[in-house]
Amino acid sequence: MGAELFDLRPALAPLVSAICAGLVMLVGYRPGWRAGLALAAPVLKFGVVWSMLPGALAGTTYRISFGEVLPGLAFAFRVDALGLFFALVSSTLWIAATVYALAYMRGRPGQQRFFGFFALCVSTTVGIAFAENLMTLFVFYELLTVCTYPLLMHDGGLRVRRAGRRYLVYTLSGGALILAGMLLVWHLAGTLSLAGNGILSGVDSRPALLAVFVMLTAGFGVKAAIMPLHAWLPSAMVAPVPVSALLHAVAVVKAGAFGLLRVIYNVFGVDLMRELGYAQVLGAVAGATIILASIVALRQQRLKPLLAWSTISQLSYIVLAASLLTPAAAVAAIIHLANQAFAKITLFFAVGAIERGTGKTRIDELDGIGYRMPLVMGAFTVASLSFIGVPLLAGFITKWYLSLGALEAGAGGYVALLAVSALLNAMYWLPILYRAFFRRPESPAPVRPVSLMMRLPTLVCAIYVVILGIGAEAPAMPFVLAESAVRFAFGMHGVAP
Amino acid sequence: MSIGQWVPLAAILAPLIGAAWIRVAGPGRCAGAAVAIGAVVVAFAGCTLLAFIAGRGASPALALIALVPPIHLTLRVDALGALFGLTVAALYVPATFHAVSWLRDDAYWRLYHTVALACLALMLLVAFAGNLVTLLVGYELFSLVSFLLIVHRRTPDAFRAGIKYLAYVIPGAALTLIGTVIVFFAAGSVGFAPGGLDVPAGSAGMLTVAWVCLVFGFGVKAALFPLHGWIPDAHPAAPAPFSGILSGVMVATGAFAIVRVAYEIFGPVRLEALGVMPWLAIPAALGVVVAGVLAVGEDHLKRRLAWSTISQMGYATLAASLLEPRALAGALVHLANHAFIKGGLFFAVGAVAAVAGIHRVSELPGLSRRMPVTAVVITVLAAALVGLPPLAGFIGKWWLVTGAAEAGAWPVLTVLLLGSVLAALYLWPVVFAAWSAPPELRSGSPVRRDEPWNGMLAAALVTAVLAVVFGVAAAATGYPLGLAVRAAAALAGGS
Numbered sequence: 001m002g003a004e005l006f007d008l009r010p011a012l013a014p015l016v017s018a019i020c021a022g023l024v025m026l027v028g029y030r031p032g033w034r035a036g037l038a039l040a041a042p043v044l045k046f047g048v049v050w051s052m053l054p055g056a057l058a059g060t061t062y063r064i065s066f067g068e069v070l071p072g073l074a075f076a077f078r079v080d081a082l083g084l085f086f087a088l089v090s091s092t093l094w095i096a097a098t099v100y101a102l103a104y105m106r107g108r109p110g111q112q113r114f115f116g117f118f119a120l121c122v123s124t125t126v127g128i129a130f131a132e133n134l135m136t137l138f139v140f141y142e143l144l145t146v147c148t149y150p151l152l153m154h155d156g157g158l159r160v161r162r163a164g165r166r167y168l169v170y171t172l173s174g175g176a177l178i179l180a181g182m183l184l185v186w187h188l189a190g191t192l193s194l195a196g197n198g199i200l201s202g203v204d205s206r207p208a209l210l211a212v213f214v215m216l217t218a219g220f221g222v223k224a225a226i227m228p229l230h231a232w233l234p235s236a237m238v239a240p241v242p243v244s245a246l247l248h249a250v251a252v253v254k255a256g257a258f259g260l261l262r263v264i265y266n267v268f269g270v271d272l273m274r275e276l277g278y279a280q281v282l283g284a285v286a287g288a289t290i291i292l293a294s295i296v297a298l299r300q301q302r303l304k305p306l307l308a309w310s311t312i313s314q315l316s317y318i319v320l321a322a323s324l325l326t327p328a329a330a331v332a333a334i335i336h337l338a339n340q341a342f343a344k345i346t347l348f349f350a351v352g353a354i355e356r357g358t359g360k361t362r363i364d365e366l367d368g369i370g371y372r373m374p375l376v377m378g379a380f381t382v383a384s385l386s387f388i389g390v391p392l393l394a395g396f397i398t399k400w401y402l403s404l405g406a407l408e409a410g411a412g413g414y415v416a417l418l419a420v421s422a423l424l425n426a427m428y429w430l431p432i433l434y435r436a437f438f439r440r441p442e443s444p445a446p447v448r449p450v451s452l453m454m455r456l457p458t459l460v461c462a463i464y465v466v467i468l469g470i471g472a473e474a475p476a477m478p479f480v481l482a483e484s485a486v487r488f489a490f491g492m493h494g495v496a497p
Numbered sequence: 498m499s500i501g502q503w504v505p506l507a508a509i510l511a512p513l514i515g516a517a518w519i520r521v522a523g524p525g526r527c528a529g530a531a532v533a534i535g536a537v538v539v540a541f542a543g544c545t546l547l548a549f550i551a552g553r554g555a556s557p558a559l560a561l562i563a564l565v566p567p568i569h570l571t572l573r574v575d576a577l578g579a580l581f582g583l584t585v586a587a588l589y590v591p592a593t594f595h596a597v598s599w600l601r602d603d604a605y606w607r608l609y610h611t612v613a614l615a616c617l618a619l620m621l622l623v624a625f626a627g628n629l630v631t632l633l634v635g636y637e638l639f640s641l642v643s644f645l646l647i648v649h650r651r652t653p654d655a656f657r658a659g660i661k662y663l664a665y666v667i668p669g670a671a672l673t674l675i676g677t678v679i680v681f682f683a684a685g686s687v688g689f690a691p692g693g694l695d696v697p698a699g700s701a702g703m704l705t706v707a708w709v710c711l712v713f714g715f716g717v718k719a720a721l722f723p724l725h726g727w728i729p730d731a732h733p734a735a736p737a738p739f740s741g742i743l744s745g746v747m748v749a750t751g752a753f754a755i756v757r758v759a760y761e762i763f764g765p766v767r768l769e770a771l772g773v774m775p776w777l778a779i780p781a782a783l784g785v786v787v788a789g790v791l792a793v794g795e796d797h798l799k800r801r802l803a804w805s806t807i808s809q810m811g812y813a814t815l816a817a818s819l820l821e822p823r824a825l826a827g828a829l830v831h832l833a834n835h836a837f838i839k840g841g842l843f844f845a846v847g848a849v850a851a852v853a854g855i856h857r858v859s860e861l862p863g864l865s866r867r868m869p870v871t872a873v874v875i876t877v878l879a880a881a882l883v884g885l886p887p888l889a890g891f892i893g894k895w896w897l898v899t900g901a902a903e904a905g906a907w908p909v910l911t912v913l914l915l916g917s918v919l920a921a922l923y924l925w926p927v928v929f930a931a932w933s934a935p936p937e938l939r940s941g942s943p944v945r946r947d948e949p950w951n952g953m954l955a956a957a958l959v960t961a962v963l964a965v966v967f968g969v970a971a972a973a974t975g976y977p978l979g980l981a982v983r984a985a986a987a988l989a990g991g992s
Contacts, residue, residue: 438651470564
């Protein structure tokens with residue numbers, strides 16, 4: 001293990017975005033300033049996060065602490081491999097999402113508020129990634145709920161208000177569960193640190209451990225949309241497209257999944273989880289979610305709900321992978337944070353561009369769209385094929401490690417389940433591609449030109465899906481980082497998983 | 498690091514570059530055709546070179562990128578890969594000429610060439626794959642991409658055939674992935690090794706599951722009996738040059754992959770121990786007979802040939818399932834020769850359909866007057882497929898039959914002979930009809946000869962010449978017989 005270094009950057013990363021967000025709120029009535037600051041927030045954060053990568057790869061852990069809230073409980077940041085991986089994914093995607101949002105929101109009311117909160121979300125997400133202990137994580141996790149709420153409510157109206165209420169009810173209840181679980185952890189272990197691999201390992205009381213496990217997994221499971229805690233997600237589709245992309249690919253759902261990874265790998269630890277056996281139940285729930293959500297997705301007529309149900313299914317890949325408790329599965333869990341994010345955000349961007357260009361939102365209206373928007377639908381194709389698990393695309397990598405991990409765990413049934421899920425994915429993505437590229441439209445409606453600022457992020461994210469699929473050694477998304485996170489969680493040193 | 502290591506990569510990249518060029522630069526018809534032919538010829542030259550290199554033993558592996566660490570995309574050339582790669586590339590040369598003529602008035606000609614070239618690159622990736630994951634990547638991708646060629650005509654029939662194709666191929670791909678993961682889990686490696694891999698962690702039950710997954714997965718492509726349903730629909734739907742490729746080499750890819758898996762992943766010894774080979778032999782034998790019978794009753798020309806492909810692929814799989822070097826050599830020779838013979842038949846039938854508008858056996862009478870050269874080509878190729886000496890089909894069957902006899906597998910021998918009889922039964926009417934007098938002649942009106950000298954005819958003619966050469970001079974050419982014998986020896990030698 002490398003050294004632990006005191007460094008400002010873990011705190012700087014959330015801070016720069018927060019400052020930009022504050023400035024947007026102050027001077028954001030000027031479009032130029034607003035755009036510049038909204039873009040500066042993710043770009044600056046991106047720079048700060050990336051600057052820590054070489055050190056992290058060399059084994060250095062950066063940390064910073066801001067005094068103790070309670071004795072032994074500090075408000076602190078710490079950059080380990082897992083956190084940095086999540087931060088890299090979110091900061092990379094956030095630039096794309098902001099560029100896209102600037103074009104998408106042009107001419108809509110309330111942009112100052114929108115971009116202010118948009119930038120604030122960057123800040124909270126990286127705070128979650130770099131949180132040193134459960135309390136810091138919890139604070140940012142709740143802040144994320146608060147910051148996304150105005151974004152979700154942006155368009156106003158009855159349906160939106162109803163969806164927003166549902167979102168708050170679900171996520172705040174989840175937050176309350178996390179709080180309760182956290183207090184119990186504090187009581188049992190006397191620490192909330194996420195720096196080790198298993199702070200609860202010394203605890204004997206089974207009922208208490210069960211209570212902690214249920215509260216924390218259910219709490220984080222809300223945002224990770226594990227069934228039956230998923231209902232907020234499809235209804236949250238009323239939000240503007242960049243917000244949906246944010247909710248489903250980058251921030252909210254990933255924060256839930258990331259929290260679960262922290263609970264399993266850092267709070268309980270792999271050894272204790274194996275001993276307790278609760279993870280098998282979680283795995284079964286996740287497995288059921290993968291299949292059921294895909295079946296629901298199969299029945300969708302509109303694009304955005306289809307994406308929502310697909311997200312629910314895909315997130316449970318991460319949960320399933322984490323619950324298998326084997327090194328290969330852990331690799332799958334971590335890299336799927338990135339793989340799902342890039343592919344899903346590509347799909348959202350594409351859907352938003354189609355909506356902008358043609359006003360179409362239903363699947364059966366997409367006949368021939370592939371010829372009229374070749375670039376956007378090309379990106380859509382790449383991303384959807386990735387979900388099916390076509391080789392050389394990101395999804396294949398997840399599928400490989402997850403299947404391997406299931407075999408390692410002696411749960412061969414999940415390999416079959418993944419195959420079924422791939423088939424279900426094929427059954428709802430391929431008909432869309434078929435319509436788009438092989439059907440002739442009945443009355444070719446004119447396509448309004450879509451801004452390059454919307455098409456370019458779509459394309460870039462699709463390219464990322466390919467890079468993630470062919471390059472375990474890709475410079476952009478260090479696979480080694482995921483590997484080193486896995487090695488840490490499993491207490492292995494220098495062994496490839 | 499020898500220069501030979503890079504030749505397979507060059508052979509794979511050449512068609513990809515050609516495909517990208519046609520797609521991106523959007524050349525005119527002549528330039529586009531030239532690019533497509535040039536790319537195929539370069540790939541062919543590379544594969545020829547590799548066949549010579551492989552004659553001197555397997556080349557060292559070239560690891561490209563870490564796909565799923567510790568597994569890399571790896572290229573390696575051995576006799577088996579060189580044999581298959583050369584067959585694919587060699588069939589592509591006439592097929593591309595055929596396509597240029599066939600697509601003369603086709604709006605989507607660029608798409609055809611792009612996808613066909615991409616398929617060539619991916620099939621070469623399968624041929625030169627150094628491990629099972631690389632093979633899987635090539636296999637899954639070309640399975641998916643070739644959908645675009647099957648639906649090329651954009652007719653409802655074509656789409657129905659294409660969707661049926663996907664409905665077979667996608668579950669097949671899922672199965673192969675499961676099998677591959679189990680192999681990696683059990684053996685800790687997916688590299689091909691003559692004699693099979695060591696499997697410290699695998700129980701017999703797990704290995705059997707892996708075997709079943711892989712055989713069913715690849716069997717979808719190899720037209721293994723209950724998994725053949727897409728083939729009779731896909732062939733008539735696809736453009737004629739692609740039907741030739743489909744039957745000639747793409748279906749053979751499945752059989753090739755099964756041979757790879759059987760000999761270089763599991764190994765004959767372990768397969769004997771698992772006792773799974775009869776379960777491969779039975780569907781293969783059923784395929785030979787049932788598809789042969791169905792071909793006899795089929796009037797549509799391309800469908801009849803498609804049934805014939807299913808039957809002929811059954812030969813190769815059946816022979817490979819004997820785990821006997823001589824029969825394996827026969828299977829490999831048969832795969833290669835069948836590629837040219839069946840490819841040529843589809844080229845010829847495609848020309849007949851394009852020029853004379855004839856799609857059915859019952860419409861053939863008078864063909865020898867209208868298109869005499871084509872009729873001769875069909876006759877020669879049909880004779881070769883039935884296995885008349887000294888044509889190419891005979892060589893493969895001879896090795897198959899003698900191999901089966903050596904192994905004492907009399908049921909297999911019976912099936913092989915029955916298959917030949919059936920081949921004669923479903924091909925003889927075609928030849929007979931082609932040479933019989935047209936109805937117009939009886940009514941007194943003259944029949945004009947309209948046989949344009951174009952790429953379609955040239956392609957059919959070239960394959961007919963090859964069918965003769967590979968039969969008459971089988972021992973002298975070194976391909977496919979010499980290479981196949983060498984490959985079989987290398988595969989069986991490790992056991």
